Amino acid sequence: MDERLDTTVCYRHPDRATRLHCSDCSKPICAECSRDAAVGQKCPECSRPEGRHRVIDARRSGATPGFATAPVTFTVIALAVTTFAVGLLSPPLDAQLIDDFASANWLIEGGEWWRVLTATFLHAGIAHIFFNMYALYMFGPRLETQVGSTPFALLYAASAVGGGAASYLFGPIQQVAVGASGAIFGLFGAWMYVAYRTRHTPAGRAMFNQLGVLLLINMALPVLIRNIDWRAHVGGLVAGVAVAALWGRFAAGRPQAVRIRSVIACAVLAVLVSLVVVL
Numbered sequence: 606m607d608e609r610l611d612t613t614v615c616y617r618h619p620d621r622a623t624r625l626h627c628s629d630c631s632k633p634i635c636a637e638c639s640r641d642a643a644v645g646q647k648c649p650e651c652s653r654p655e656g657r658h659r660v661i662d663a664r665r666s667g668a669t670p671g672f673a674t675a676p677v678t679f680t681v682i683a684l685a686v687t688t689f690a691v692g693l694l695s696p697p698l699d700a701q702l703i704d705d706f707a708s709a710n711w712l713i714e715g716g717e718w719w720r721v722l723t724a725t726f727l728h729a730g731i732a733h734i735f736f737n738m739y740a741l742y743m744f745g746p747r748l749e750t751q752v753g754s755t756p757f758a759l760l761y762a763a764s765a766v767g768g769g770a771a772s773y774l775f776g777p778i779q780q781v782a783v784g785a786s787g788a789i790f791g792l793f794g795a796w797m798y799v800a801y802r803t804r805h806t807p808a809g810r811a812m813f814n815q816l817g818v819l820l821l822i823n824m825a826l827p828v829l830i831r832n833i834d835w836r837a838h839v840g841g842l843v844a845g846v847a848v849a850a851l852w853g854r855f856a857a858g859r860p861q862a863v864r865i866r867s868v869i870a871c872a873v874l875a876v877l878v879s880l881v882v883v884l
Contacts, residue, residue: 614858616648617809619802620751622858627651632806650807670746677758678745682738685785688726689734702727708782713773718881721769722762727783737785744792752852753863759870760848764791764841766877771840774884782834787841793820794845802853848873 615621615635623635627648640647672679692699708724709717728734749757768787772780797816803809823838848870856865 616806617803618751619799619853620857620862622862670742670750675746675749675754675757677754677761678741678749681745681761681785682741685726685728685734685738689728692727703781703783708769708772708780710773710776710778710780713881714778718878721766721773721881724769724783725765725785725788728785729783733784737789740789741785741792744789744796748792748795752866756852756863756866756870759867759874760791760795760845761788763848763870763874763877764788764794764844766874766881767791767844768834768837768839768841770877770881771843772834772837773881775836776834780834782837784834784837786834787837787844790823790838790841791845791848793823794842795849797842798846798849798853844873844877 614633615623615638616632617638618635621635621637623633625634625636625639626632627634629647629651632648634648638649640649640651670678688702692702706720706723707727708720713720728737745757745761748760752760765785765788768790769782772782772787776782793816797813797820800809800813800816804813820842824835851869851873852866855869856862859865
């Protein structure tokens, strides 16, 4: 682990460089985590009142994510929902969309590699799209706000292709798959990495435990429910963790961190596309 990163980035937000430190415990904190004290500033834990109370940040309370703060997340949701609605209203068009854009392994093998990405905008039923888009709404906006829209878009694409690549490389040749699950698991993986990096803090440890439970539940679902492409889930998760780990190693606390994240995610995306094209 790079000790320099641990001392120059916020302990709650590993992607944010800071020169502020808590006046009580000396942990590095960003402006968002800083709480004004009588002398200096404190981290959220040290500023918490004694007894059965909790700290509420007035700058964030009541705020809801929207297009202005997370344009990529809400554009992806809008495209997926619109595509599903069009297919629902016109079954012949829905069949055409599946024929042209679903992840069909024998067609990918024949050279139509882009299907591993386009399949993320197609869904098989209301429950399918609802749970995927709800998960994107839960995991996407805050991550996009923290890392930047361009890196987030490339992370989402890399995770989608990582899931599609795993489904193609390890699935049966006759398999047809649709859905954004691989990309969603990539975002999940990125959050898991952040939680792991901050597990020594109360907030990080709580997030890591919660995400761990969610991961176990989602990994168990293919055993209980048929037709869930677990390979795409694993592939997307691995891609998301890999991108986040590279961000933490090479971008956190650096000048032009957004540009570095974009380059890293683009490189991972290119490697994954190459695997699909070549293998």
